[in-house]
Amino acid sequence: MIDTDAVIIGAGPVGLFQAFQLGLQEIRAHLIDALPHPGGQCAELYPDKPIYDIPGLPLCSGQELTDRLLQQIAPFQVPMHLGQAVQSLESLPDGRWQIGTTAGMVWRAPTVFIAAGVGAFVPRKPPLDGLEVFEQGPNAQVRYFGVTPASVTGQHVVVMGGENEALETALQLAEAGSCASLTLLHRVDKFRADAALEQAIRSAIDKGRLRLVLGQPLAIEQRQTTEGRRLDALHLATPDGPEGATTRLPLDVLLPRLGLSPKLGPITDWGLAMERKQLVVDTERFATSAPGIFAVGDINTYPGKRKLILCGFHEATLAAFAAAAIVHPERRVLLQYTTTSPRLHELLGVKPTPA
Ligand SMILES: Cc1cc2nc3c(=O)[nH]c(=O)nc-3n(C[C@H](O)[C@H](O)[C@H](O)COP(=O)(O)OP(=O)(O)OC[C@H]3O[C@@H](n4cnc5c(N)ncnc54)[C@H](O)[C@@H]3O)c2cc1C
Numbered sequence: 001m002i003d004t005d006a007v008i009i010g011a012g013p014v015g016l017f018q019a020f021q022l023g024l025q026e027i028r029a030h031l032i033d034a035l036p037h038p039g040g041q042c043a044e045l046y047p048d049k050p051i052y053d054i055p056g057l058p059l060c061s062g063q064e065l066t067d068r069l070l071q072q073i074a075p076f077q078v079p080m081h082l083g084q085a086v087q088s089l090e091s092l093p094d095g096r097w098q099i100g101t102t103a104g105m106v107w108r109a110p111t112v113f114i115a116a117g118v119g120a121f122v123p124r125k126p127p128l129d130g131l132e133v134f135e136q137g138p139n140a141q142v143r144y145f146g147v148t149p150a151s152v153t154g155q156h157v158v159v160m161g162g163e164n165e166a167l168e169t170a171l172q173l174a175e176a177g178s179c180a181s182l183t184l185l186h187r188v189d190k191f192r193a194d195a196a197l198e199q200a201i202r203s204a205i206d207k208g209r210l211r212l213v214l215g216q217p218l219a220i221e222q223r224q225t226t227e228g229r230r231l232d233a234l235h236l237a238t239p240d241g242p243e244g245a246t247t248r249l250p251l252d253v254l255l256p257r258l259g260l261s262p263k264l265g266p267i268t269d270w271g272l273a274m275e276r277k278q279l280v281v282d283t284e285r286f287a288t289s290a291p292g293i294f295a296v297g298d299i300n301t302y303p304g305k306r307k308l309i310l311c312g313f314h315e316a317t318l319a320a321f322a323a324a325a326i327v328h329p330e331r332r333v334l335l336q337y338t339t340t341s342p343r344l345h346e347l348l349g350v351k352p353t354p355a
Helices: 013-024 040-045 064-077 162-176 194-205 267-271 308-326 342-348
Strands: 005-008 031-032 080-082 085-089 097-101 106-109 112-114 120-123 156-160 180-185 211-214 216-225 230-239 247-250 253-256 261-262 278-280 294-295
Touching: 005 013, 005 106, 013 031, 013 040, 013 064, 013 112, 013 342, 040 064, 064 180, 085 106, 085 267, 097 112, 112 308, 156 162, 162 180, 162 194, 180 261, 294 308
Parallel strands: 005 031, 005 112, 031 080, 112 294, 156 180, 156 253, 180 211
Antiparallel strands: 085 097, 097 106, 120 261, 216 230, 230 247
């Protein structure tokens, strides 16, 4: 159980800037994101593509904007809890909120900032009955994120998918050469990936560093062992196999890399006023229908709303001022300039500029 002043749900560009604005207001915040890395859509959907409409930054990529925002919030040392989605939001008798995640972590805070964008990015899963049993725990046989060659040494590994992420994962493991066997499983002999990456994969296949298997998984094969249930193989329908017959693909580890899709998930169950799957806010504080809960960025709606990063930055700024009145009711909330305020210089860890 972590007690804090504010919890930010979503570490996209707006959630990150929210952390900065809360830092300026001396509000202690924690950031939570379902993805294993910060940056939201910028980092996930267009890390290398250019953005031209961030004020004062004529050109930057999605990843560069994320890196700059992380640099900007560094002075506030905001704890970041990644790879876990916020599942529950409940009111406490003392007026605070209790926030719980899929990883079993719990926070209590008087203010909550929902910066959830288009929803939590969750991996697309192969439609195979019973697969979820093998997704849990440190020795999970089915892993959707973050596999290193060392973590699968000596194992029979199957990477599933035909886009960049699948090919990058397969290539990384092929180059390390530490798997007992490595298979790239895809529906057809055609990839939707960068040309250079596809060339590198084809070359690795030609050199025998991995094999390409074409097929559509239809079922899993599992058995009970003394240590629990074990996933042994996939049964595939293959393009050149006889109709109705399946091919068995044995494995120790399955790495589905089928892309991510956003899911609004539990946000719709929290009893907050919504319009067309967006949280209704006022434009003075960006507060939702529940006291102490704010919504900023792509997740909110109000007359004239535009889903742009700079609009989210403005919303986060006013929401932080409004939260200061809740977290520090004893203080007058004053406007201070980062250029001239000694207190803000102290918070930012910068030296005052000579007069
Ligand atoms: C291809 C493309 C190009 C774009 N170009 C521009 C541009 O040039 N200029 C511009 O201004 N905008 C652009 N946009 C839009 C911009 O990316 C969005 O407006 C911006 O990302 C919104 O930021 P956000 O922080 O509100 O949400 P997001 O970036 O969507 O981040 C939300 C985060 O919240 C997390 N989350 C959601 N629900 C939960 C939960 N329950 N628990 C934990 N975490 C959760 C998600 O995993 C995600 O990381 C572009 C968008 C796309 C797709």
